[in-house]
Amino acid sequence: MGTMPREPEAxxxxxxxxxxxxxxxxxxxxxxxxxLVLSGKHLGLENLYRMVLHEPDRGVELVENYLDRLIEGDSxxxxxxxxxxxxxxIMPRIQPLSIFDHLDREQVAHVPFVNDTVIVFVLDMxxxxxxxxxxxxxRWGLQVDDLDTISRENLxxxxxxxxxxxxxxxEGGRAAIVSCQDGYDAARxxxxxxxxxLAPELHGDFYVAAPARDMFLALTxxxxxxxxxxLDRIQREYRRLPYPITDSLFVVTRDGVxxxxxA
Numbered sequence: 001m002g003t004m005p006r007e008p009e010a011x012x013x014x015x016x017x018x019x020x021x022x023x024x025x026x027x028x029x030x031x032x033x034x035x036l037v038l039s040g041k042h043l044g045l046e047n048l049y050r051m052v053l054h055e056p057d058r059g060v061e062l063v064e065n066y067l068d069r070l071i072e073g074d075s076x077x078x079x080x081x082x083x084x085x086x087x088x089x090i091m092p093r094i095q096p097l098s099i100f101d102h103l104d105r106e107q108v109a110h111v112p113f114v115n116d117t118v119i120v121f122v123l124d125m126x127x128x129x130x131x132x133x134x135x136x137x138x139r140w141g142l143q144v145d146d147l148d149t150i151s152r153e154n155l156x157x158x159x160x161x162x163x164x165x166x167x168x169x170x171e172g173g174r175a176a177i178v179s180c181q182d183g184y185d186a187a188r189x190x191x192x193x194x195x196x197x198l199a200p201e202l203h204g205d206f207y208v209a210a211p212a213r214d215m216f217l218a219l220t221x222x223x224x225x226x227x228x229x230x231l232d233r234i235q236r237e238y239r240r241l242p243y244p245i246t247d248s249l250f251v252v253t254r255d256g257v258x259x260x261x262x263a
Contacts, residue, residue: 003056003059003060004052006053008033012030012033012036012045013030016028016036018060018064019067026038026039026071044102047243054242069127073125073130081123089154090154091121091158093183094119094187094189094190094213095120096116097117109132109133111148114250114258114259114261115246116246117245117246119148155184159180159182159184163180164176164198165179169226171226173223176217176219178216181214185210186245189257194208194252195253195254202219203220205254206218207221207251207260208252209231210250211235211241211245211246211247212245214241215237246261248260
C-alpha cells in the first residue's frame with residue numbers, strides 16, 4: 001500500500017507516471033490537473049481523486065485497481081458482444097451533464113433526465129462496468145429508448161428483496177435510505193415501483209436525494225426544517241463523495257420523477 005499526493009496537479013502527474021509504468025504502450029499526457037489524455041481519449045480523474053481522499057492509506061492500490069479496470073473495460077468495449085449475452089447485463093446510471101465536458105455527447109448512449117442530469121447505460125460485468133456507446137447500441141440494432149426500457153427492467157430485477165431503512169426525525173419528517181453499495185443506489189430513483197413502495201411510508205409524494213452514485217435518500221416533503229437540514233447534508237456529500245450526481249432534490253410522484261432545478 002502507498003499514499004498519493006493530495007494536491008490535484010501532483011496527483012494527476014503521479015497517476016500519469018503509474019500509467020506509463022504499467023502500460024508503456026499507451027500514450028499518456030496531462031491536459032489539466034485532473035484531466036489525462038490516454039491514447040487520444042480524455043480521462044477525468046476527479047472521481048478517482050475523491051476515492052483516494054476518502055481512503056488515503058490505500059491511495060496507490062486504489063489508483064492501480066482503477067486503471068486496471070479502465071484498461072480492461074476499454075478492451076471489452078471493443079469486443080463484438082452479442083445482444084443475447086449483453087441484454088441481461090444492461091443497467092442504467094444517472095450522471096451529471098458535466099460528463100460531456102470530457103466526453104463526446106454524440107458517442108455516449110444516453111437519454112436526458114431532470115436536474116441537469118442524463119441517464120447513461122452500462123454493461124454490468126463481474127468485476128467492472130463498461131459504458132455503452134452509440135456505436136455499440138447501433139451494432140445491436142437498438143435505439144436509445146430500447147436501452148432505457150431494457151435497463152429499467154433489469155434494474156427492477158437486480159435486487160428484488162431491496163432493503164430500505166426508515167428513520168423518523170425529531171422535527172416530524174421521515175427518511176428512507178437505500179444503501180446496497182452495488183453501484184446502483186442512486187439509479188434506484190428510476191425504479192417503476194418506487195412511488196408505490198415509498199409513498200405510503202412517506203405520506204404521499206416525496207423527495208429523493210442522489211448526491212452521488214452510491215447514495216439514495218428519500219424524504220418527506222415537510223416539515224421545512226427537516227428538509228433544509230437534510231439538504232445541507234446532501235450538498236456536503238455532493239462535494240465530498242466520488243461519482244457526484246447533483247445536490248438538487250428530485251420529486252417523485254405517481255406520474256413520474258420531476259426535478260427541482262428549473263428547466
